[in-house]
Amino acid sequence: MYYRDEDPNRTGSPDDYFGKFISDLTGRDSDPDFFSKPTDSDNLPPMEQWEIDEAKREMDEQKKQVDYFMRRQINQFARSSEQRDALLKQHGLEVE
Numbered sequence: 001m002y003y004r005d006e007d008p009n010r011t012g013s014p015d016d017y018f019g020k021f022i023s024d025l026t027g028r029d030s031d032p033d034f035f036s037k038p039t040d041s042d043n044l045p046p047m048e049q050w051e052i053d054e055a056k057r058e059m060d061e062q063k064k065q066v067d068y069f070m071r072r073q074i075n076q077f078a079r080s081s082e083q084r085d086a087l088l089k090q091h092g093l094e095v096e
Contacts, residue, residue, distance in 0.1 A: 067093055070093060071093055074087045
């Protein structure tokens with residue numbers, strides 16, 4: 001049995017193990033040039049304004065839901081109004 005420092009699964013090259021994994025899956029030697037790294041020409045086109053607006057709307061809606069959930073949890077489990085106010089302030093929510 002290997003000690004931790006000698007275990008090749010912990011100290012070997014990730015590229016070698018990925019190559020072995022691919023060759024086990026495909027049944028042939030792994031080709032190191034098969035998986036190419038993306039270049040600048042492979043980048044996605046910039047987002048259009050309606051996509052940006054939609055993403056902002058979704059983020060705002062998610063923040064609204066998370067804030068509502070946090071406020072409910074804090075109101076339900078706070079032991080005192082001081083603790084509730086401190087937790088609301090800590091999480092960036094308005095203190096009522």
